[in-house]
Amino acid sequence: MRINIDLQNLLSAVDVPAQWVGLREVFEAETPRMIRDGVPVANMRYSTHGIMVEVLIDGQFGYYGTPDMTTAGIDRAAKKAFQQAQLASRSATFQFDESARPAHTGSYRSPFVKDRESLSAGKLNALLMDAYTHLKVSDKIVSATSLCQVIEIATKFISSNGSDISQDFLMLEFDLRATAADGTNQQTRSFGGMRGTCRQMGMEYFDSHEIMAQAGKIGEQALELLSADECPSGEMDVVIAPDQMMLQIHESIGHALEVDRILGDERNYAGWSFVKLEDFGKLQYGSKVMNVTFDPTVSSEFASYGFDDGGLKAEKEYLIRDGILLRGLGGRESQIRSGVPGVSNFRSSGWNRAPIDRMANINLEPGDSTFDELISQVEKGVYMESNRSWSIDDYRNKFQFGCEYGKLIENGKMTATVKNPNYRGISNPFWNSLKALGNTDTFGIFGTPNCGKGEPNQVIRVGHASPACLFENIQVFGGV
Amino acid sequence: MEKVFNQLSDFLFSLLQGEENLILSFSGENSQFIRFNHATVRQTGLVDDADLGLKFISNSRTCRGGFTVSGDFDVDTARGKAEIVRMREEAKEIPEDPFLVLPENSGSSHEIKTANGLPFENAVEALVPAMAGMDFVGIWANGRMFRGNANNLGQKHWFETESFCLDYSLVTPEHQMVKGSFAGSDWDQNEYDIYVQRSRKKLALMNRKPVKVETGEYRTWFESAAVADFLGMFSWNGISEASLRQGCSGFGRMRHDDVRLSPKFSVVEDFSPGFCPQFNSNGEVAPEQLTLIENGVLKNTLVSSRSAKEYGVESNFAEGGEYMRSPKMSSGSLNQKDVVGQLGKGLYLSNIHYLNWSDNAGGRITGLTRYACFWVENGEIVAPIETMRFDDSFYHFFGDQLVDVEDKASINPEVETYGGRSLGATTCPGILVDSFKLTL
Numbered sequence: 001m002r003i004n005i006d007l008q009n010l011l012s013a014v015d016v017p018a019q020w021v022g023l024r025e026v027f028e029a030e031t032p033r034m035i036r037d038g039v040p041v042a043n044m045r046y047s048t049h050g051i052m053v054e055v056l057i058d059g060q061f062g063y064y065g066t067p068d069m070t071t072a073g074i075d076r077a078a079k080k081a082f083q084q085a086q087l088a089s090r091s092a093t094f095q096f097d098e099s100a101r102p103a104h105t106g107s108y109r110s111p112f113v114k115d116r117e118s119l120s121a122g123k124l125n126a127l128l129m130d131a132y133t134h135l136k137v138s139d140k141i142v143s144a145t146s147l148c149q150v151i152e153i154a155t156k157f158i159s160s161n162g163s164d165i166s167q168d169f170l171m172l173e174f175d176l177r178a179t180a181a182d183g184t185n186q187q188t189r190s191f192g193g194m195r196g197t198c199r200q201m202g203m204e205y206f207d208s209h210e211i212m213a214q215a216g217k218i219g220e221q222a223l224e225l226l227s228a229d230e231c232p233s234g235e236m237d238v239v240i241a242p243d244q245m246m247l248q249i250h251e252s253i254g255h256a257l258e259v260d261r262i263l264g265d266e267r268n269y270a271g272w273s274f275v276k277l278e279d280f281g282k283l284q285y286g287s288k289v290m291n292v293t294f295d296p297t298v299s300s301e302f303a304s305y306g307f308d309d310g311g312l313k314a315e316k317e318y319l320i321r322d323g324i325l326l327r328g329l330g331g332r333e334s335q336i337r338s339g340v341p342g343v344s345n346f347r348s349s350g351w352n353r354a355p356i357d358r359m360a361n362i363n364l365e366p367g368d369s370t371f372d373e374l375i376s377q378v379e380k381g382v383y384m385e386s387n388r389s390w391s392i393d394d395y396r397n398k399f400q401f402g403c404e405y406g407k408l409i410e411n412g413k414m415t416a417t418v419k420n421p422n423y424r425g426i427s428n429p430f431w432n433s434l435k436a437l438g439n440t441d442t443f444g445i446f447g448t449p450n451c452g453k454g455e456p457n458q459v460i461r462v463g464h465a466s467p468a469c470l471f472e473n474i475q476v477f478g479g480v
Numbered sequence: 481m482e483k484v485f486n487q488l489s490d491f492l493f494s495l496l497q498g499e500e501n502l503i504l505s506f507s508g509e510n511s512q513f514i515r516f517n518h519a520t521v522r523q524t525g526l527v528d529d530a531d532l533g534l535k536f537i538s539n540s541r542t543c544r545g546g547f548t549v550s551g552d553f554d555v556d557t558a559r560g561k562a563e564i565v566r567m568r569e570e571a572k573e574i575p576e577d578p579f580l581v582l583p584e585n586s587g588s589s590h591e592i593k594t595a596n597g598l599p600f601e602n603a604v605e606a607l608v609p610a611m612a613g614m615d616f617v618g619i620w621a622n623g624r625m626f627r628g629n630a631n632n633l634g635q636k637h638w639f640e641t642e643s644f645c646l647d648y649s650l651v652t653p654e655h656q657m658v659k660g661s662f663a664g665s666d667w668d669q670n671e672y673d674i675y676v677q678r679s680r681k682k683l684a685l686m687n688r689k690p691v692k693v694e695t696g697e698y699r700t701w702f703e704s705a706a707v708a709d710f711l712g713m714f715s716w717n718g719i720s721e722a723s724l725r726q727g728c729s730g731f732g733r734m735r736h737d738d739v740r741l742s743p744k745f746s747v748v749e750d751f752s753p754g755f756c757p758q759f760n761s762n763g764e765v766a767p768e769q770l771t772l773i774e775n776g777v778l779k780n781t782l783v784s785s786r787s788a789k790e791y792g793v794e795s796n797f798a799e800g801g802e803y804m805r806s807p808k809m810s811s812g813s814l815n816q817k818d819v820v821g822q823l824g825k826g827l828y829l830s831n832i833h834y835l836n837w838s839d840n841a842g843g844r845i846t847g848l849t850r851y852a853c854f855w856v857e858n859g860e861i862v863a864p865i866e867t868m869r870f871d872d873s874f875y876h877f878f879g880d881q882l883v884d885v886e887d888k889a890s891i892n893p894e895v896e897t898y899g900g901r902s903l904g905a906t907t908c909p910g911i912l913v914d915s916f917k918l919t920l
Contacts, residue, residue, distance in 0.1 A: 001547070003555060003564035034848055037726075039790075040575045045566065046546035047559075063525030067550045080526055087601060088514070091608050122573030129575065143726035181727035184736055186841050188728060250846065253776045265517050267657070268649040271833075274797040352527045391836045391869075393848040398920050400846050420839060424869065424920050454528075455619035455647075456513045456897035475920075476683040480842030480873065 002027050002049060005069050007158050010051070013071040016082040020056040020098050022159035024309060025049075026150075026351035029213045032118060034147035035128040036414045037450055038136075042147070044122060050351035053077040059095030060085045064243040065352035077381025100333050103162040104313055108306025109334065110169040111299050116120025119203040123236075124148065127206055132304075134215035135178045136451030138223055142181040146215070149173040151461075155309075161305045163311040171302065171461070172205055173198045176215050180222040187225035187419055189218050189404050192243045193386035198302045198447040198461070219407060224417050230478035231406050231421040237381035237435075238423055238474045239374050242444030244403050246464035247387045249364055250448060252427040253285075253292055254462070256396035257319060258453075259338050260357040274427065275325070280340050283325040290319040291365040294329065294343045301361045302447030302463035309355040310346035314440030317343050319362070323432075331357050349458035356454050361447075361463035367437025374438055382476055383407040383414055384421045392427075400424040420479030430471065438467035481508050481530065481626045482638050484551055488532065489630040492560045494630055498538075500568070502593045503583050505533035505761040506628035507551065509900050512600045516648070519611035521604060529900055532560070533761060536567040537583075540576045543567035579789040582779060583631035583902040588758065595642040595665035598622060606669060607646065610676040613692040614683070618648025618660075625901055626893070627756075628761040637765075639757035641665070641903070646672075647895045650679050656686035656864050659705070659831050659851040663893045673849035682852060688863040691855045693918060695868075699826035700916040701819050701856075702877075704890035706832045708906040709872065710845065711807055717840050719772055720802030721781040725791050730843040730874070734778040739875060742882035747773060748809040749782070755806050755893070756903035760784075762798035770868070772807075809908035812885025821823065822912055823882065828854040828861060839869050842890070846871040846919075869920035886910040 011023050027049045034042035050067040055078055062085025064077035135144035151171040158164050175196030179188040191197060191214055199205075234354065260266060261273045275283065286303040295316040296304050305314050310332050319327050330338060332345025334357050347358040375383070389402030406421030407414040425433075447463035485506045496502055508530030515523040530549035535542065539690045545563040549556050598606055600622065607620060622644040629637040645663040660679040662672055674707060702710075713730075723729035733739040749770040750759040759765050764785060784800040788795035814822060833850035849868045854861045873879075886909030894902040 001559050003558070024833045035575075039579065040542075040577055042544070043570060043574050044544040044546075046531075046533075046544075046562075048548045049550075050529070050548055060521065061523065063523075065525070065527040065529065067529065067548045068552065070552065073551075077526075083601065084512075084524045084526060087604050088524040091521045091604055093517050093520040093522045120573060121570045143728070180729040184732045184841055186727040186732065249668070263517070264615075264617060264651075265515070265522055267517075267651060268647065272655070352529050354523050354525055389836045389838050389846070391834045391838075391848070392844050393865065393867050393869070394833055394850055398848065398867065400838065400869060400871065400920070402836075422838060426920075440620065452898065455515050456511075456621065456901075459898055479839040480844055 010071060010074045011158055013075050014078040015075055016055060016078045018055040018057045018082055020101055020151065020160050021078060023099060024052040024351065025155065027154045028350060029152045030149055032147065033124055033128060034145060034148065034150040035125065035132045036145045037143055037338045038132055040077040040125060044383065048350060052351045053081050055081045055085055056066040056096060057082055057085045058089035059097065060089035060092045062088065063354045093211065094337050096333065096336065097229045098161055100336060101159060101161065101310055102332065103159065103367065104311045105164045106306055107165065107451045108167040110171065110200035112170045112179035115170065116152060116203065119206060129172060131176055131215045133188045134212045135176055135219045137216060137219035138450040140180045140182060140223060140226065140447045141219055143177050143179045145177045145217065146428045147175050157309065157311055158461055159311065161432050165307045165311060167306055169200060170202050171198065171200050174205065176218050178219045178222040179225045182226050186227055187222055189222040189225060190386060191218055192446060193388060195246065195446055198449050199445065200300050200302060200304055216479050224283055225405065228417040228419040231382060231418040231476065233477040235473050236476050237378045237470065237472050238476060239378065239383045239409065239470050241380065241468055241470060242442065242466045243446055244387050244401065245364065245466035245469055246446040247390055248401065249362055249464050249466060250462065251390060251392045251428065252396055252399055254329065254359040254362045256427060257329045258357045259328040259340055259342060263334065263337055264366060266453065269455050274395045277326055277338055277340055280328060281326060284323055284432065285320050285325040285428065286323045287434045289367055289437050290320055290323045290431060290434055291318065293317065293365060294345065294360060295363055296344065296360040300363050301445055301465060302461050303360040305360065306343040307348045309348050312344040312346060314344045314441060329357055347460060349460050353456060358453065358460050359434050359451065359462040361465065363465040364467065366440045366443045366477065368439050369436045371438055371442050371468055374408055374436055374468055375414055376422060377436060377470060378409040379411060381409040382418065382421055383409055397426050399427065423474050423476050425474055433464055433472045433474065434469060435472050436470040439463055442468040482640065484549060485628045487553060488549065488556050488560060491557050491590060492564065495564050497545040501537040501583050501632055503535040503631045503763060504629065505529050506626065507900060509623060510888045511621060511623040511901055512603060514603055517617045519614055519616040526600065535565065536562055536571065537580060538568065538571040539582060541571040541574055541882055542577045542580060543570050556639050579786050581785040581789065583633050583763065585633040585635040588611045588636045590638050593641040593665065596667060597642050597644055597665065598667040602728060604704045610673050614652040615900045616648060616779060617651065618646060620646045620696055621897060621901055625903060629759055629761065635763050637757065637759040637763060645893060645895055649682045652683060652686050657851050658682045658686060661893065661895060668875045685861065686852065686864050690864045690866050692866045693855060693864065693868055695920060697917050699823060700826045700913045701910060702913065703910045704908050705892055706829050707809065707908045708892040709832050709835055709909055711809060711906055711908060713835055713845055715803035719781050719804065721783040721787045721791060721793065722802055724781060728840060730837060730840050731778060732841060733843065733875065741773060741875065741879040743775040744812055744882055745776050746774050746883050747784050748808050749804055749806060750808040751806050760797060760799045766797040770796050770824040806905050807902050807912060810890065811887050811889045811909040812914060814886050815885040816886060816888065819910065820856055820861060821873050827916065828856050843873040843875045844871060845874060868918045870917060871919045872917040877916055881914045883914050885910040
């Protein structure tokens with residue numbers, strides 16, 4: 001249940017001699033439902049509601065996240081935040097002023113047709129149960145899961161310098177998963193890998209009958225993997241599907257370009273970056289076919305929004321054009337600290353965390369090859385779909401990814417299925433080995449609901465879109 | 481906070497009708513967070529947070545709910561009442577749950593740990609001077625944490641503790657790093673100053689020019705913090721009974737093929753130090769000690785009451801996710817002063833980073849070296865190494881390649897703050913491994 005708050009009234013009641021005060025109210029409700037092995041294992045609804053009070057004094061921001069949304073509670077929080085900022089100001093990393101929180105007004109509403117309540121809990125459970133039945137194509141499917149999560153978020157941000165922004169989101173996460181096993185030979189196939197489907201959309205998604213067809217295909221492919229050969233090892237070409245490309249982009253472009261990382265804020269946790277401030281405008285990040293955008297304006301992509309949590313208006317920007325690094329993922333604070341051109345990406349995970357530089361939608365723009373044209377260019381290689389394992393070093397250099405499903409490519413054609421396809425590389429040479437991009441027919445929009453970063457830690461939702469991509473001479477290998 | 485929880489619990493239990501059951505789970509904190517970069521304050525603030533989880537059982541159905549507890553009785557009871565009404569309706573239309581876990585009253589508990597911690601307003605003044613002259617980056621988390629559980633049969637648990645943790649890195653101009661984590665309950669300024677000075681001395685070793693190690697297999701020493709990270713992987717598609725049954729556990733070879741790890745490797749779930757509550761979100765109290773792996777043999781998996789019903793085995797009252805909450809690995813015979821000598825030639829890894837299963841069924845884990853990691857020759861540290869990727873199986877490094885185990889186990893406190901500050905710790909020694917595979 002969401003209670004109504006008059007945020008302007010609360011701001012008026014704040015009595016601290018600060019240079020700037022901001023209030024950011026966040027209500028978020030998550031409704032996950034899951035059927036596993038024919039049994040309901042999750043019918044939940046969790047909500048969180050509170051206000052982040054931020055003040056600026058003597059060049060230092062201080063904050064207080066509180067669920068007490070009374071006038072007295074917010075005034076008390078502001079006074080405590082003021083004290084925290086004042087005590088820290090003599091030891092501040094940077095002396096900010098009001099320009100770090102530009103004044104904007106406006107609103108955003110994510111696109112959807114049918115709201116959460118248009119599909120009852122009973123009907124949604126029945127649909128998930130039906131999907132489970134389609135996943136269970138054989139007794140060798142030892143476990144199968146169908147799940148969805150509806151996310152509703154309402155935020156409001158107002159400030160002493162005139163910001164007044166309201167944003168409302170309805171999002172959906174959906175996944176299907178089947179595990180086939182024969183003794184200790186076990187293989188899992190899912191609907192898009194670890195990230196499944198995640199988009200800004202409503203319950204209209206479930207009107208599609210494709211879900212049952214997909215469920216059947218996933219079950220069959222899990223079985224197919226049980227009897228498949230191991231992925232070969234060696235240096236060869238790879239064609240990577242968009243549902244794996246999304247994580248490749250996330251880990252080896254997105255995180256590497258976060259300006260707060262480059263400035264060292266994350267060195268104790270998420271890490272640093274191989275990118276340096278002086279690389280912007282110069283570094284050949286990838287091959288000339290590579291164009292990457294920060295684009296929170298793509299309709300229905302997971303991390304679209306109108307304004308970031310510092311109040312900056314969201315706009316599309318090229319991060320990499322023709323392979324050259326142009327712009328960093330730095331919000332207003334990082335832009336001021338670094339002098340590097342940035343974007344509107346100052347985001348927080350909720351009312352109890354302060355914003356930091358995050359990804360939003362980071363997309364690799366499509367090229368002009370059909371899928372068959374990509375495959376036809378490969379004499380010996382592997383096609384890989386759907387992430388199942390990921391790891392990268394603290395400088396965002398040495399990565400390793402594992403996928404669920406692979407196909408050998410021999411003499412320009414896809415042939416046998418292979419299990420446990422993995423590849424590894426180093427970010428900058430890897431992106432420079434990008435030979436060709438699929439066209440819009442190969443383009444897929446994905447995202448991740450659980451990107452972790454920051455101290456204190458924050459999980460945030462980001463979107464990634466990509467075509468299928470061909471890379472040359474990559475280290476490929478299989479399982480044990 | 482306990483009073484808020486008790487009042488809210490009593491109110492919500494009074495709303496139940498007929499055969500309805502309700503289990504409440506509470507988690508809260510009053511925390512200070514200060515983020516440092518370059519030995520200065522990057523961000524500073526306070527967070528009050530509290531959440532109530534509701535597990536409602538009616539009509540052979542299970543529904544869950546949850547909301548933020550504001551501290552205002554009228555607001556919180558209105559939220560709670562709305563949740564009960566919603567779940568009561570939902571329980572009429574969702575499928576029956578054949579593996580219902582009903583509440584029981586098997587006794588209550590009450591544990592409040594008070595401490596003489598560092599007052600929030602003194603933190604910057606107390607912490608910053610010791611950082612002078614260093615590139616210091618990290619996070620200070622400080623304050624009280626609360627966990628509670630109650631059910632409509634009258635069982636009630638309360639756990640309250642106060643602690644601080646300064647988790648940090650020191651960085652050389654060549655970007656080599658040393659990790660530190662100063663954690664406790666009672667603040668001792670002198671102890672803090674000495675701890676940071678020790679890190680400063682370690683940093684001096686990092687000033688040597690890093691060496692590039694080739695890919696291949698190396699004799700390797702893992703410090704306790706690195707071993708704790710490996711053990712952490714057991715909590716993710718690992719030692720869970722449900723994971724094994726559902727075909728996504730790396731322990732399948734131990735369960736099905738009687739594969740054994742080294743006789744020198746033993747792990748127990750041990751609640752006796754009190755790092756975290758012994759009760760789970762169902763209010764069930766786990767045994768104080770549960771042997772998981774004994775001398776290399778899989779003795780027990782973690783079994784929640786739901787898994788127990790589903791798979792017809794006995795519950796050991798694990799949390800629903802069947803992850804380890806307070807693991808302890810047995811120590812061995814290798815003394816810290818003999819480590820480098822016994823290693824002879826190879827890798828000395830203080831910390832590892834970004835682990836993931838690369839082949840879960842084969843027990844293979846990939847990840848990277850991080851922080852104070854060194855090349856050792858002739859029983860002496862030569863220089864730090866450049867970051868390397870590894871990819872090897874725990875069936876090797878906790879199995880046939882395990883040479884020896886340190887004679888002292890260290891406590892590695894849980895420092896994660898996703899959603900809120902975590903409780904718990906991993907207690908483990910370092911290990912010496914004859915062969916460990918670097919791949920990139």
